[in-house]
Amino acid sequence: GQQVMxxxxxxxxxxxxxxxxxxxxxTTLSNIQWYKQRxxxxxxxxxxxxxxxxxxxxxxxxxxxxxxxxxxSLHITATQTTDVGTYFCAGQNxxxxxxxxxxxxxxxxx
Amino acid sequence: DAGVxxxxxxxxxxxxxxxxxxxxxxxxHNSLFWYRQTMMRGLELLIYFNNNVPIDDSGMxxxxxxxxxxxxxxxxxxxxxxxxxxxxxxxxxxxTGGSAFFGQGTRLTxx
Numbered sequence: 001g002q003q004v005m006x007x008x009x010x011x012x013x014x015x016x017x018x019x020x021x022x023x024x025x026x027t028t029l030s031n032i033q034w035y036k037q038r039x040x041x042x043x044x045x046x047x048x049x050x051x052x053x054x055x056x057x058x059x060x061x062x063x064x065x066x067x068x069x070x071x072x073s074l075h076i077t078a079t080q081t082t083d084v085g086t087y088f089c090a091g092q093n094x095x096x097x098x099x100x101x102x103x104x105x106x107x108x109x110x
Numbered sequence: 111d112a113g114v115x116x117x118x119x120x121x122x123x124x125x126x127x128x129x130x131x132x133x134x135x136x137x138x139h140n141s142l143f144w145y146r147q148t149m150m151r152g153l154e155l156l157i158y159f160n161n162n163v164p165i166d167d168s169g170m171x172x173x174x175x176x177x178x179x180x181x182x183x184x185x186x187x188x189x190x191x192x193x194x195x196x197x198x199x200x201x202x203x204x205x206t207g208g209s210a211f212f213g214q215g216t217r218l219t220x221x
Contacts, residue, residue: 033209033210035210042201042213042214042215043153043201043210043212044212045209045210045211048208048209088153090210095165095166096158096160097143097155097158097165097166098143098155098205098210099155100145100153102151102152102153103152103153
């Protein structure tokens with residue numbers, strides 16, 4: 001079945017540094033979604049990418065979908081303490097299911 | 111809309127007892143998912159329903175787990191008998207083709 005791998009598992013940065021998490025799928029995806037989970041909270045939807053090579057931005061966050069639609073990345077520029085949390089990618093193929101990666105936990109030190 | 115509502119928020123039970131987790135999806139959403147989250151395994155998809163019909167339950171760990179969706183506004187996940195290794199946060203999520211909306215989760219502790 002479809003597997004979604006995400007790296008790194010953890011990242012600790014100083015406030016102001018950049019951060020990137022990578023997501024790779026074993027199969028071609030119809031779309032990929034990104035979620036953020038704050039400590040003690042639940043996953044919250046950030047964005048969905050559908051087209052091959054698509055790039056979307058949300059303020060300091062940049063999301064990319066690979067040309068082969070098998071990989072994706074999330075880049076945060078100039079991290080802030082409010083960025084702390086776990087970032088998940090979730091891949092969908094032809095079915096209804098969203099298969100989540102294990103997430104990257106980001107810690108930002110002031 | 112109040113979002114996806116799960117109950118209870120916390121459950122502590124003894125090994126061997128039956129546990130029932132409940133979920134009310136967002137009105138109008140036709141897909142419902144049950145996930146389990148642990149530090150070791152991350153977010154695991156247990157089962158999902160589309161239009162109240164179970165589509166894929168291959169993620170259900172074993173026969174001790176069962177899930178139902180008797181109507182569009184209610185679903186249950188039952189564990190009988192419960193075991194300590196079932197301790198986790200269980201999330202319910204609903205969607206209608208786009209993003210998934212998660213409930214607050216039920217933190218289950220089996221002692």
